[in-house]
Amino acid sequence: MSHIGNLLASRMFRPILAGATLRERLIACLGALIGIALTGLVSGWIVGEGPHIPLIVAPMGATAVLLFAVPASPLAQPWPIIGGNTISALIGVTAAYFIPHPVLAIGVGVSLAIAAMSLTRCLHPPGGAAALTALIGGSAVTSSGFLFPFVPVCLNSIILVGLGIVFHRLSGRTYPHRPAAAPANLHGTADLPPPLRVGFNAGDVDAALQSLNETLDIDRTDLDRLLREVESQAMTRTHGTLDCGTVMSRDMVTIGVDEPIAKARRLLLLHNIRTLPVVDGEGRLAGTLGLRELALHGDGAIAQVMSEARTAMADEPVLSLVDALSDGRTHAVVVTAEDRSIRGIVTQTDLLALLMRLVSTKVFEVPTPHRA
Known part of the structure; x- marks a missing residue:
């Protein structure tokens, strides 16, 4: 029975993302539990509980998935979370104010939110939901007007990021994610450092991405580091008997x-x-x-x-x-x-x-x- 249980667990928690493990997913679940609960608690303490304004907005659930499950993602960093949610909600409120037709308003609001997040380098998928919430959120959102993007959206985002920083530090992970520094030439000359003179270079990575015609959810520096580590692991595997x-x-x-x-x-x-x-x-x-x-x-x-x-x-x-x-x-x-x-x-x-x-x-x- 134990073997069957382990087999079922491995299949149920088979990683969707590269590098994911059962332990990482359980940590993410615990982080989301603590983060969302405390965000609602602190928001309620600051703004007061009542029907006039929601304690926490639904997009924070999607934000929690990114923040705790894939904390190294460029989409899950503090500025994308805070800026992406706040700017998108502001655009949603603005679209609702100026466009009377609801179907047209929700389309314009979400599309402009994507454009604004891209231009301000804070692309965050839940931001689209924040813009949509501002448009269809009902009387609580309507009564808040242009205050809604800041309280509760921005407030929720700031609290969740702060809790995420503390949680990841306590669980032994680095957040905000800092891409590894590229090798540097320590000799004060114009040459590339030795590791970058052989094998692929930055131009090759850019050409490969252009050839694939895909947008990958990984920092450009992390991608370079990953590929070089793959090279190293392959070389070690090929000649692994030499210790x-x-x-x-x-x-x-x-x-x-x-x-x-x-x-x-x-x-x-x-x-x-x-x-x-x-x-x-x-x-x-x-x-x-x-x-x-x-x-x-x-x-x-x-x-x-x-x-x-x-x-x-x-x-x-x-x-x-x-x-x-x-x-x-x-x-x-x-x-x-x-x-x-x-x-x-x-x-x-x-x-x-x-x-x-x-x-x-x-x-x-x-x-x-x-x-x-």
């Missing part, structure tokens, strides 16, 4: 966190290396030190000038380090155990040698003869 433990250097040069800066400089030059792992009194990784840190902070204690170390586990695919080792700043990734004791180190040179080996193997691979 960090296989490639890493094991005979490492390290320095203690309490040792003098002069010794660190001497070790870097003597061994012709660019990254020196720093260990604490128990031999665990505390950070890394390189010529860059020494140039910026010539004097002082190692603990004050060292940088945070980029780390990996020995069983992680080594190709997953490509992004880190091509960011223009990181020259080595320290391989550690769970207690941060050092197992080895993978440098840019190690990775370059591996990639060259993979390329040469592919180039000189003897193809299997085709048999009819």
Whole structure:
């Protein structure tokens, strides 16, 4: 019975959106429960309860779906929610005021709401419902007049966004959504950063979107990031047997966190290396030190000038380090155990040698003869 129950649950909650899970949907349900209930409660406390004005308008239900179920959507961010609902309701009230024919008024109101939201960069699907509510909402809306877009529509939207921010923070998710920053050139030159010089570029993404003739509900920067992660995952899957433990250097040069800066400089030059792992009194990784840190902070204690170390586990695919080792700043990734004791180190040179080996193997691979 347990197996049947799990099967039914998996089918019932099969994700409609990419990345959705049963846990995410349950979190969305809880968020909507709390958000809508508190929005009605707070609105009633502010404007008072009574038939003269609704505590909460129906479009907030659709807003809650976006806010709690797809918080990364561009349509679910604070400005689209607040601006989209308020502007649309204002247009709906205006259309009702100037256009006496109800059928024509609702058509004009919703179409102008879409146009206004697009121009003000606050496109929000429930905004269309807010405009429609302003047109067909009955006596409570009519009596409110031009106050309706602000109380309760704007008020509801602000409260719901505020509750959404608090809820997502408590549930461990980031809201408002911040698209990942694009890789930057850290060397002060006009070249693109290394990750953007190979593979597809922004023009390719735009050309693909134009070719598909589709509008996707995803931020342009997030789409670029997603495609690059797909490339990385495909490469890791293809060569997944190559882990960090296989490639890493094991005979490492390290320095203690309490040792003098002069010794660190001497070790870097003597061994012709660019990254020196720093260990604490128990031999665990505390950070890394390189010529860059020494140039910026010539004097002082190692603990004050060292940088945070980029780390990996020995069983992680080594190709997953490509992004880190091509960011223009990181020259080595320290391989550690769970207690941060050092197992080895993978440098840019190690990775370059591996990639060259993979390329040469592919180039000189003897193809299997085709048999009819």
